[in-house]
Each structure stands twice: as C-alpha cells, then as structure tokens.
Amino acid sequence: MVDNIVIQNDEIISVGELNKSAKYLLENNFNNISVIGEISNLSKPSSGHIYFTLKDEQGAIRCAMFRNQNIKLNFLPKDGDQCVLRGQVSIYVPRGDYQLIVKSIEPAGSGNLMQKFEALRKKLDQEGLFDNNKKLKIPSCPKHVGIVTSPSTAAFQDIISTFKRRSPSSQITLSEATVQGDNAHISIIKALNRIINFNEVNPDNKIDVVILSRGGGSIEDLWCFNNEELAREIYSFPIPTISGVGHEIDFTICDFVSDIRVPTPTATAELVTEFNFQFMDKIQDNKIRLHKNIINIFDDLKQVINLNNTRLKSPITLLREKSQRLDNLDIRLQQNQKIILSNKSNKIKMLTSSFSNKNPITKLHLIEERIDLIFNNLHKLLNERLKIKRSLVEKLFKNIEILNPLSILDRGYAIILNNKGLAVKSSNEVANKEVLKARLSKGSLDIEVIKKNE
Incomplete structure (x- = not known):
C-alpha cells in the first residue's frame, strides 16, 4: 500500500482514493493512542453510538465511540468532562472527516472551561456583581430598544420578526458586534460603548433598554460571554440590560450580571414588547366596545325621535x-x-x-x-x-x-342666517365682507355685508 501511495504521487487520483490512502496512513501510525482533553458537543443518537468533540486550548478533534465499546463504560460522560481517551486515529472516507475512533474513556477530572466558569462565577458573586438589589429596573414600555448582536445571526432575525409581529411601531437600533471568537468580548464592549455615545448625542431619543443576544451553541461558542472584563462592563452599564444568550439550558456569566436573564433571544423581544402587545389588544377591545355603545346610543335616540314623532301634531x-x-x-x-x-x-x-x-x-x-x-x-x-x-x-x-314662520316670508320678509346657521338679529352680530344666507319664501340667496348701519 505504501508503494502504491508513492507511485500515486506522480498520478492524478480521485478524492476517495486520497481519503482511503490518508486513512491507511493514520490507522497504521496512530492505532492505539491516548489523548487527554475536554468533552463537548456530546450527542447520543438512537443507534447507541456516542459522538463528541475532544478539545483543549490548542485544538479539537471529532470523536466516535461505537455501541459495542461504550457499553463497557462505568460512567456517563458529559460536556465539560476532562477525560483520557484511548483509540485509533482515522478518516471517515465519505466526508474526509479526521476523527478518533474511541475504544475506552477514563475521567480525568472536571473540564478546564467549566472550572474557569465556576471560578469566575464564584469570584464575581462574592464581589456582589450578581446582587439583585443592585440591578436596574427594566422599563415596562421602552420607547427605544438597543440590540447588541451580529446581524447575520438567526437570533437577530428572530428578534426582528417578534418586534414586527407584536409591536411594529417600536424603534430598534442595532449596535453590531461579533458574538463568537477569542476577541468577541472586545467587540461586545465596543458595541455597548457606542450605545452610551449615541445617548449622549441624542438626548431626545435615548436608548432605554439594551438586549444582549445570540443563539445557542457549545460552551466554546458562548465562551466570550464568560469574560470577566465584559461582565464588569455590563455591571457598570448605566442602561438596563437583558441577556438572551443561547437556549434555556445555556448559562453564561453575562446572564448572572445582567439586569434580567431570559431563556432565548425571542423571549427578550417578547419581554420588551409585552406592554405594547397587550395595549394593542386593549385598544381593539375598547374599539369594539365603543362601537357597540355608539350603536346602542343611536338606537335609543331613534326610539326617542319616533316616540316624539307620534306625539307631535302637524x-x-x-x-x-x-x-x-x-x-x-x-x-x-x-x-x-x-x-x-x-x-x-x-x-x-x-x-x-x-x-x-x-x-x-x-x-x-x-x-x-x-x-x-x-x-x-x-x-x-x-x-x-x-x-x-x-x-x-x-x-x-x-x-x-x-x-307659521313661513307665512312671514310670503309677505316679502327674509330670514338672515350666518355661517353657523343662526338667525342674525342685530348688525353687531356680523362683520363687513361676511357672507350670509337669506332664506326667502321660495329658495335662498347668498349675500355679502358691504356696510353695517347701527
């Protein structure tokens, strides 16, 4: 096989042949290797196999442990566990995925990232950054909502669609930020500072609540929200903040230090639009009730008029x-x-x-x-x-x-009416150039005041 690989260096080969050759080399050179790292993105499909990622601060590798091997485990591995894996390095030929076929797993203590998370959480909690008495009150009817996230995320689209559905008149401003990666926390801090600068420049249109949001992911994907510098920035932020990071099962340091935490990005939009959403329902109910009352009033008036018509004699x-x-x-x-x-x-x-x-x-x-x-x-x-x-x-x-008032008009008299339809009884009630209406026995005339005589 090695000779064939050497010969193929001078030939054009297919992708499948390349993957098979790489698989042969890896499996023969790394057929019984031990690797230590932290488990993340663990999944257990109905087949009984286990798939996960093993990682440390320098790299990551996909892992697969088939059912005939994982039934021998004496513990249940989970995300965040620091483990020692023994197995064979291989390639999944159809996709060319580089992976470790695991034969055994032994725990090696808690995962490094989880240890860092717990250590920072305890530190900030002891300093009082999570104290509920120090949190700002979220306005019940915010006029201007600031959103800190990436515009390309599904979370941002969910927030926008929720606003359009529940409160289309709300004003929304996006302060764009990177929400994943080693320097994402710096981008988020800059986005928060832009909101402060915006409020200083626009005192009549201030942002009165800020949503910090992104979709779900692994602990690595959400790690920028566990940054101490970002946590302290949110704690001292002068505008009420809502954390909607990840899904309901995901927790970050930003969730604890923000003024309120909601489980999903969509829930953040529902929270700030709740007043307007209920207000529109109340307006619709009042509109229906007012319409019914007006109809009832008109019906009552019609009955009164009909009753009076029966009593009046010509x-x-x-x-x-x-x-x-x-x-x-x-x-x-x-x-x-x-x-x-x-x-x-x-x-x-x-x-x-x-x-x-x-x-x-x-x-x-x-x-x-x-x-x-x-x-x-x-x-x-x-x-x-x-x-x-x-x-x-x-x-x-x-x-x-x-x-009979009309009999007076038959004798050549006329009734002078102003623009309000009232009879003019004195020259002091009209002004020069004012247009009046003269009611005659037959028809009427529009007349203009040329001169008043006392």
Whole structure:
C-alpha cells in the first residue's frame, strides 16, 4: 500500500482514493493512542453510538465511540468532562472527516472551561456583581430598544420578526458586534460603548433598554460571554440590560450580571414588547366596545325621535281639529236655536189660543207686539252670538297663520342666517365682507355685508 501511495504521487487520483490512502496512513501510525482533553458537543443518537468533540486550548478533534465499546463504560460522560481517551486515529472516507475512533474513556477530572466558569462565577458573586438589589429596573414600555448582536445571526432575525409581529411601531437600533471568537468580548464592549455615545448625542431619543443576544451553541461558542472584563462592563452599564444568550439550558456569566436573564433571544423581544402587545389588544377591545355603545346610543335616540314623532301634531291636523270643533259648536247652536224657536212658537200658539178664546183685542195687540219684540230680541241675540263665534274662529285662523314662520316670508320678509346657521338679529352680530344666507319664501340667496348701519 505504501508503494502504491508513492507511485500515486506522480498520478492524478480521485478524492476517495486520497481519503482511503490518508486513512491507511493514520490507522497504521496512530492505532492505539491516548489523548487527554475536554468533552463537548456530546450527542447520543438512537443507534447507541456516542459522538463528541475532544478539545483543549490548542485544538479539537471529532470523536466516535461505537455501541459495542461504550457499553463497557462505568460512567456517563458529559460536556465539560476532562477525560483520557484511548483509540485509533482515522478518516471517515465519505466526508474526509479526521476523527478518533474511541475504544475506552477514563475521567480525568472536571473540564478546564467549566472550572474557569465556576471560578469566575464564584469570584464575581462574592464581589456582589450578581446582587439583585443592585440591578436596574427594566422599563415596562421602552420607547427605544438597543440590540447588541451580529446581524447575520438567526437570533437577530428572530428578534426582528417578534418586534414586527407584536409591536411594529417600536424603534430598534442595532449596535453590531461579533458574538463568537477569542476577541468577541472586545467587540461586545465596543458595541455597548457606542450605545452610551449615541445617548449622549441624542438626548431626545435615548436608548432605554439594551438586549444582549445570540443563539445557542457549545460552551466554546458562548465562551466570550464568560469574560470577566465584559461582565464588569455590563455591571457598570448605566442602561438596563437583558441577556438572551443561547437556549434555556445555556448559562453564561453575562446572564448572572445582567439586569434580567431570559431563556432565548425571542423571549427578550417578547419581554420588551409585552406592554405594547397587550395595549394593542386593549385598544381593539375598547374599539369594539365603543362601537357597540355608539350603536346602542343611536338606537335609543331613534326610539326617542319616533316616540316624539307620534306625539307631535302637524298644524294642518290642529286646524282640522279646531274646524271640527267649530262645526260641532255651530251644529249645537243651530239645534239650540231651533229648540228655542220651537218653544217660543209653541208658547205663542198657546197664548194666541188663549187670547182667541178670550178675544180681547187690545190685549191681543199688546201680546203680538210683545211677541214681536221678543222675537226680534231673540233674533238679534242669536245673530250677535253667531257673529262673536265667527269672529273667534277668524281670530284663531289668523293666529295660526301668524304662528307659521313661513307665512312671514310670503309677505316679502327674509330670514338672515350666518355661517353657523343662526338667525342674525342685530348688525353687531356680523362683520363687513361676511357672507350670509337669506332664506326667502321660495329658495335662498347668498349675500355679502358691504356696510353695517347701527
């Protein structure tokens, strides 16, 4: 095989042949090697195999321990464990992945990164950097939100989509920073300082809350958020900060030193938009309730108007009623007149009969004169009463005509109205050049005041 590799140095070979040759060399030269390092990114699929990364401060290598080997383990390895691995270096030919096929694992104490994390956490906790009494209060309705993250991360896109969905009117400013790598903490500190400078330059539009965010990852990916310098910068930061780094199971020093920690980047956006989100719901509820109240008010007003319409009588109806009453009075008067005349006539007949029987000529003449006098007085009285009744009827008709406002307009008068629709009663109520409306018996005119006369 070695001879074949030498010969192939002068030939063009395929990728698969290259990977197979490299695999042969590695497996023969590193077939039983022991390596110490820290386990991270450990996964256990349903096949029963174990896949993880073994690393230290200088490098990392992918590892695979198959089921027939890991069933012999007397402990359960986990992320952060410092272990000694024994196995064979190989290459996974289909992908060309350089890996260590593990035969055995022995614990070598806690992982170095976890030890550093715990040491720094205890140190800062003893100094009071995690004291809840010293944390700033997150504003319930922030007007301007600052975000410290990389614009290319999925976490930033999740935050933006949450703001658009829950509070599209919120103002968002991105202070761009690198959120992974050895110098990422320096980039994050610079991003925080840019926000302070922004507030100094823009006192009327200050950022009143800051979100520190990135998606989940291994402890190595999130290690920049465990930096002591960054932790002290966040502790002394004058603006309330929200830490939304990693997933719910991920914890960093920044989570402890920030004013509040939420499990995911999306949860940070939900926290700062909660007031506006609920406020929009309340506005919608009040809008529906107001609409219903307005409809109810209009329905009540319609009922009142309809009721008043049934109670109101038109002038024509009133005139007809008055006319009918007068007709009834006239009929009763005529009936009374006939009754009186009939009674008087009967009385005259009785007297005439009595006088005829007695035949006194003188008394008869006297009686006739008296009867004539009574008859004339009665006729005169009846005529006077009829005249009074007719006069009363004519006066009622005239009063009705006088009360009709449109009858005044028929006599050539006009009603002058201002631009508010109110009748003008004095020249002091209008101004020169003011346009007024004159209401006539038929139609209206737009007129302009040329001169006022007191």
